[in-house]
Amino acid sequence: MSIITILGAGAMGSGLCTPVRNAGWEVRLWGTWLDDHLIDACEAGKPHPRTNVPLAKGVKLFRAAQLEKALDGADVVVMSVASVGVPKITEMALEGISKAKALWLTSKGFCPNNEGKIQLLPEAIRTIAKQKGISLPPIVAIAGPVKANECAEGKPTATIFGCKDLEVSRKYAREARTDVYCIEATDDETGVEICAPMKNVYAIALGIADGLEEGTGFPHHNLKAATFNRAVKEMSLLGQALGAKAETAFGLPGVGDLEVTGLSGRNKVYGVRIGRGETAKDALAEMDRLEQTVEGVPAAGLASTLVEQSAPQLKEELTLLKAVNEILSGTERPVVKVISDAVLPKMP
Amino acid sequence: MSIITILGAGAMGSGLCTPVRNAGWEVRLWGTWLDDHLIDACEAGKPHPRTNVPLAKGVKLFRAAQLEKALDGADVVVMSVASVGVPKITEMALEGISKAKALWLTSKGFCPNNEGKIQLLPEAIRTIAKQKGISLPPIVAIAGPVKANECAEGKPTATIFGCKDLEVSRKYAREARTDVYCIEATDDETGVEICAPMKNVYAIALGIADGLEEGTGFPHHNLKAATFNRAVKEMSLLGQALGAKAETAFGLPGVGDLEVTGLSGRNKVYGVRIGRGETAKDALAEMDRLEQTVEGVPAAGLASTLVEQSAPQLKEELTLLKAVNEILSGTERPVVKVISDAVLPKMP
Structure with missing residues (x-):
């Protein structure tokens, strides 16, 4: 069973738990220091406050201080925090990410670097890793028409995985697929x-x-x-x-x-x-x-x-x-x- | 002033009157034998029953029996009847159409010929003309996101004119354009x-x-x-x-x-x-x-x-x-x- 660690316990991070869990992965959901109330609700078995849907069964929850434990042995790490938090979380999780086979990315946005140059998030993440001298696994950009609450609820959903290495997109498009969460593969990150x-x-x-x-x-x-x-x-x-x-x-x-x-x-x-x-x-x-x-x-x-x-x-x-x-x-x-x-x- | 004769006084035919009138054309609207009540309403200055918008000012109305008069001297003829009526109206109007510089087409649909072969409407119209030994002017297929009531009301509308001869599409896209009815030109009929x-x-x-x-x-x-x-x-x-x-x-x-x-x-x-x-x-x-x-x-x-x-x-x-x-x-x-x-x- 492959291990996937989702960084960010908001709507999209928690919603993604449903398909990957149903596809047979071991799923770990890590909340940032802003996510404690979300983790609380999930631990109590209540609906997730952002999606109004209970978390998929069997997901392991981790709080902000447990990042290292959450990342330990992860095959795939998913960056799923608000785009403004991506640089910070990337720095914090860099070692764990470097040991994974892929970094998936559901965070989306434009990210200005220190010189004010606007970067897309994969570029921003690669820049940070390069500065630290750490090499990254392939990045898989995830997008498409996915409302997190419907994804969490297991409603029919089409999405797309984009990795510069098409074989990597395809591999995960097959491995994370369920009957209702269906994934196109592209190399157009x-x-x-x-x-x-x-x-x-x-x-x-x-x-x-x-x-x-x-x-x-x-x-x-x-x-x-x-x-x-x-x-x-x-x-x-x-x-x-x-x-x-x-x-x-x-x-x-x-x-x-x-x-x-x-x-x-x-x-x-x-x-x-x-x-x-x-x-x-x-x-x-x-x-x-x-x-x-x-x-x-x-x-x-x-x-x-x-x-x-x-x-x-x-x-x-x-x-x-x-x-x-x-x-x-x-x-x-x-x-x-x-x-x-x-x-x-x-x-x- | 160019003359345009619109065949069919339904929603789209009457809606199209607004932009072409505002673009400075002489506009004639001909109703089929099914359209008498529509022409009645327009003559009485009431809102058009299908669009709920009064007809553009200065449009000349013609009833079923006045087809020849409606077509006389027309520069452009517009086929704007329900798709099922296109073969019949084509036959009836063929001589007038053949004398015009272009046949525009807002009718849309699939049209089975006598052998049961499904044709697109321009092909169906060309087949009828060929059978009668009559040559047609260029056909301009008109489509795009146009709700007739908004077109009639003069609300902002984008449409597309498609003629195999791109110069013909372009000519009419310029000549029928207004501030709010704006036309793309393509050769992809x-x-x-x-x-x-x-x-x-x-x-x-x-x-x-x-x-x-x-x-x-x-x-x-x-x-x-x-x-x-x-x-x-x-x-x-x-x-x-x-x-x-x-x-x-x-x-x-x-x-x-x-x-x-x-x-x-x-x-x-x-x-x-x-x-x-x-x-x-x-x-x-x-x-x-x-x-x-x-x-x-x-x-x-x-x-x-x-x-x-x-x-x-x-x-x-x-x-x-x-x-x-x-x-x-x-x-x-x-x-x-x-x-x-x-x-x-x-x-x-």
């Missing part, structure tokens, strides 16, 4: 990593289109569909500029994940508020008050910096990314106009 | 024509995934997203087998139109009924009783025949099309299982 944070940015725009119905009394479904279409196109363009395959954005990490993110979730809800007439600033303050983190907001700014640094030829071309940033910074123009100008086809 | 009926089939599957929440008490968003992803993939595969470009399904006619169709509309509503537990047969009877035509139902059967005739190598590969047909024919298996098996990734 970059494509997978780009789509995940970008879809949060674009989900805000989809929410805005939804909110316009409430704000104006008339649906804007055509605009929402054009926005969806444009978002997919821009994920593909940005991915390609950074070395990804065009098709990755047209599959589970792009089209699929944008579908599920635009259907519900906090980025969409935040967009709806703006669409119905709140200012971006007021809407964010209200989300903060409700303790609803809107990942797409910082991601939009970081994406814009990433484009300037690493794909400057796309600066004017990613019109929807630009539009979202214009709206977030408090535009004077009506939001329907800002989105329309960004997503409707240009004169051919 | 086949790609555009394939996506439109197929998205109705796949919208049933999206509806089923939605309905599962009501039927089981638990959302199936991951499954819905995987279904969306699979539908896009299958539209691309089928298109390519018939000579289309892969990318067309990843753009407005595929991803975009599926988004808007899966968001609302009768195919989706029908799917929801099945997802929550009604049999396909009972659900269809209820839709019939409510006078709600579900275009995806006949399209699913015709698509399956089309695949057998023209793309037999895809027969087993289009798993979601197969699943929808299995469900429509009254499967014994739980629908969640039928859809899951069709859309979740296979063992890599």
Whole structure:
């Protein structure tokens, strides 16, 4: 029985326990120093506070101080903390990770290094390891349309594993697969990593289109569909500029994940508020008050910096990314106009 | 001022009047013998019964008997009747069409010829013209995420014009464009024509995934997203087998139109009924009783025949099309299982 140690006991970390446990792995779930209340609930057999679903049976729980024990003998380590915590947890777990056969990555986001350069998370992790002179096993980027609560509940779920070594993606896509958790394999690590944070940015725009119905009394479904279409196109363009395959954005990490993110979730809800007439600033303050983190907001700014640094030829071309940033910074123009100008086809 | 004659005074025909009128065309709207009540409402200045939006100002109305007059001197003729009526209206209007500079086509569907061979509508129209020895102007296939009521209302809308002669697509994409009705141009007539009926089939599957929440008490968003992803993939595969470009399904006619169709509309509503537990047969009877035509139902059967005739190598590969047909024919298996098996990734 292979051993998998999941670092981070939040929604995705705990949700992933269900399929890997059902696939026959020994599963260890390690909580950070911020996760004690989550571990408490799991230990007491209560539903996990973030997914509302009890943890899969037989998962071994570890608290912050037990990191070394949690990692001891792990075949696979999964980085599953919030993206902002990835550098710190990587440093703490580096020795255990280096002894594993693979590092899986469900954390998603853009990570500025000390010089302000925006990196994707695998690059950030590799940089840290290199600085410490420690060699890493292959990284497997995990993405696709996976709401953690449904994954935890064992509902049908499609996901994708992206590792530069396709044989490694395939191996784990087979070994972690269950009847209801089914995994595509790709070698396009970059494509997978780009789509995940970008879809949060674009989900805000989809929410805005939804909110316009409430704000104006008339649906804007055509605009929402054009926005969806444009978002997919821009994920593909940005991915390609950074070395990804065009098709990755047209599959589970792009089209699929944008579908599920635009259907519900906090980025969409935040967009709806703006669409119905709140200012971006007021809407964010209200989300903060409700303790609803809107990942797409910082991601939009970081994406814009990433484009300037690493794909400057796309600066004017990613019109929807630009539009979202214009709206977030408090535009004077009506939001329907800002989105329309960004997503409707240009004169051919 | 160019003259455009729209054949068919239903939702799409009347909706299209708004942008072409605003783009400065002389617009004539001709109603078939089934459309008298629609023309009555428009003449009385009431909202159009199908879109709930008054017809654009300055549109000239023609009744069934005035076809010749409606076509006289038309630069562009638009076929905008239900797909089942296309052969008949083509025959009736053939002379007028032959004198125009282009035939636009908003009707969408599969059209069996007299030998039972399934044709796309442009092919069906060309076959009829050839039989009569009459030559046709270029055909411009029109598709994309366009709900007619929003188009009529002047809400922001993206669409795509597909003509084998790209210069013709481009010309009309420029000439019919307004600030809010914006048109992409492509030479992929086949790609555009394939996506439109197929998205109705796949919208049933999206509806089923939605309905599962009501039927089981638990959302199936991951499954819905995987279904969306699979539908896009299958539209691309089928298109390519018939000579289309892969990318067309990843753009407005595929991803975009599926988004808007899966968001609302009768195919989706029908799917929801099945997802929550009604049999396909009972659900269809209820839709019939409510006078709600579900275009995806006949399209699913015709698509399956089309695949057998023209793309037999895809027969087993289009798993979601197969699943929808299995469900429509009254499967014994739980629908969640039928859809899951069709859309979740296979063992890599």
